[in-house]
Amino acid sequence: MEQRPPHAEAGARVLVVDDDPTVAEIVTGYLDRAGYVVDRAGDGPDALARAAAHWPDLVVLDLMLPGMDGLEVCRRMRGHGPVPVIMLTARGDEDDRILGLEVGADDYVTKPFSPRELVLRVESVLRRTRPAPAVGSGLLRVGGLAVDPAARRATKNGTELSLTIREFDLLAFFLRNPGRAYAREELMREVWGWDFGDLSTVTVHVRRLRGKIEDDPARPRIVQTVWGVGYRFDPAGTGEE
């Protein structure tokens, strides 16, 4: 009995975010049997962390979450890269629907829902967005720096850089948002997905990144320090060709 639906992309990665263990369990079970690789998260920060570790092909997102709500999670996720999102909303709550669509959800399912319906929607959205997982997620290139988010590779002037996960994400974020100054808090939120924590963590990772991409790490030109504010990625600092 071929249980796998015709359009289930083999091994597409789905991240399920719901604070209700029962719901998450059922949904996970169905998606798993449908042939997807399923990851689970119980709240917003958890979701962002897991997404950072393994970028999902689609996110099933409960609108109501403890702490950071679904809209916020969706917005931040989109900050890292384009990803289709299916929202789970309270029954017939029109406001929720509107909010969901505004924030850019690709579809929504109202509770209570049938798990089979959800699976169908997942398939549908994946089919719809499949040819374009790369709109905006293509190669990032600024000056002599190139980052390939899909392959998780980065090069400078043609030579490959060996970056750690954090360094890579940090650099990728900078390439996606060149020229702007970011406070450590923002970087911590956008790259780490944390709302709190020691900000010196950011400082240290910036230093480590600099050590790998700057010609003279003591006098950085690519990732500049904005005194009293944070850091800024300067496109002009990347050794142009």
Next chain:
Amino acid sequence: MEQRPPHAEAGARVLVVDDDPTVAEIVTGYLDRAGYVVDRAGDGPDALARAAAHWPDLVVLDLMLPGMDGLEVCRRMRGHGPVPVIMLTARGDEDDRILGLEVGADDYVTKPFSPRELVLRVESVLRRTRPAPAVGSGLLRVGGLAVDPAARRATKNGTELSLTIREFDLLAFFLRNPGRAYAREELMREVWGWDFGDLSTVTVHVRRLRGKIEDDPARPRIVQTVWGVGYRFDPAGTGEE
């Protein structure tokens, strides 16, 4: 029937380089229907010649070409001028990806690919490489002075000013409210966010700012003193060009 997708840059010129007539035909067809002006070349020299005749806005380049290969074509093309390039590579060939990164492709598509995906990538790259002119993006400009709050950069007649936080905020406030006179109390409230404090603080910072932006700090023309009142930012004083 308006077939043109919303994001097609009107009449952008795309050069398709592929030695396989079938592939070239299909790609050309899709790009043409998407609203682009498409040119075709079957090999390297041909591509260079056509590029010389009509410089393209973007090149879709097969990596495998008879004679001169895609990397060489890309390199030579770049020698004549900056142009975005999308590489067509063999499926999942990691080496090709690396090569694409090194040689400076802006994106790559692995064969076999869906023509629709290619069109989306073309749009994406064109959108990316043609950054919208920063109009209404919060950039403040008066005369020769320019302040970019997001980047936290300030320039005078094109040369960068190195301002401290307070100086920057002060200047930004002035640029946002030109021509009006402000009491020290107001500046302290608006820029510092304090309702109390030594007003000489404002005086000193105004002086420091003057030292960095005035041609002759002893006879300030940009930030003028309004006797018995406070200070006024005078647009006419900014060295217009």
Next chain:
DNA sequence: CGCCGACGTCCGTGTTTCGTAAGGAGCCGA
């Protein structure tokens, strides 16, 4: 089990920036 890399945290240090004080110069009205 031990090794090693990645990560987050902490601390000492040098530098930058800030706020205030104080003396001198400038402006204004009598």
Next chain:
DNA sequence: TCGGCTCCTTACGAAACACGGACGTCGGCG
């Protein structure tokens, strides 16, 4: 011209800040 008030200028101590080095932990891998 003089006195009073305002503004300019300089200087300085204190605080804030960024940086580099180092350490302990955790997890993966041999």
